[in-house]
Amino acid sequence: MDIRRASRGDQVAIGNLILPWDRDNGQRYHDGRGRVSEREFVAEDAKGIVGWISGHHGSTAWANLAAYEDRPEYWACSWLVKFYVQKERQSGGIGALLLEAFEDDAQEAGRDLVVVHPDETGDVERLRNFYRDNGYELMDPCSDYSMRPPWLMARTLPPLR
Numbered sequence: 001m002d003i004r005r006a007s008r009g010d011q012v013a014i015g016n017l018i019l020p021w022d023r024d025n026g027q028r029y030h031d032g033r034g035r036v037s038e039r040e041f042v043a044e045d046a047k048g049i050v051g052w053i054s055g056h057h058g059s060t061a062w063a064n065l066a067a068y069e070d071r072p073e074y075w076a077c078s079w080l081v082k083f084y085v086q087k088e089r090q091s092g093g094i095g096a097l098l099l100e101a102f103e104d105d106a107q108e109a110g111r112d113l114v115v116v117h118p119d120e121t122g123d124v125e126r127l128r129n130f131y132r133d134n135g136y137e138l139m140d141p142c143s144d145y146s147m148r149p150p151w152l153m154a155r156t157l158p159p160l161r
Contacts, residue, residue, distance in 0.1 A: 078106035
């Protein structure tokens with residue numbers, strides 16, 4: 001299994017991969033209208049791309065978390081936006097490898113926190129368990145959202161060595 005940065009040449013394959021899960025973005029990538037960023041990674045084997053992760057490292061998502069409300073406004077964290085592994089390949093470690101690549105990239109970008117909003121359209125508990133198994137925890141929302149149950153998960157990253 002090869003985990004690498006996505007390239008513009010991966011657009012069609014990414015589109016085909018995510019089409020069953022995210023029709024709009026899948027079609028956009030498939031048609032060559034998706035914008036592959038340097039913060040996207042793919043998992044590829046001999047049969048092609050079987051996983052994809054996308055995010056950015058300049059997010060203020062931390063402001064939604066009670067534990068981080070006291071951070072200065074200029075502080076940024078990493079935000080995991082999209083994450084998909086081919087359904088028949090899930091539970092095989094590919095997701096953990098993609099997540100690790102994104103987290104390593106976050107550390108290199110100077111971030112020490114990754115925040116994610118797990119997709120709630122599928123098996124929410126299975127997805128939350130995946131993130132828990134990879135060091136993420138449900139976080140209490142900030143005071144602006146205090147009436148809402150926790151919905152974001154986050155992981156503090158160790159210092160870059």
